[in-house]
Amino acid sequence: MSYGKEELKKKIVDMYPEIKTYGLSTDLDFDEEKNAWVVSFTKGKHNRHAFLDKKDADACLEGNACIYLGVLIAQYIKDLEEEIT
Secondary structure (H helix, E strand, O other): OOOOHHHHHHHHHHHOOHHHHOOOEEEEEEEOOOOEEEEEEEEOOEEEEEEEEHHHHHHHHOOOOOHHHHHHHHHHHHHHHHHHO
16 A cells, blocks of 8 residues: 555544644654554653554555554653643
């Protein structure tokens, strides 16, 4: 499956609206060595990173929820909110 960074980013943000709700900035970079996307979430000076396997990213674009990523997003939001307050 061929797609770009912006397409995957849009799909992730669409699938996980809490990213926008909590005001997180999202960025992606592909790590060739790990064959995975590095997904970065930032709010102010605080940030977190997650790895999304290429096969999981492919499934995500096909409309399948990335359960692992969803769990991480929820945890990152909690952590970032605690750091900020």
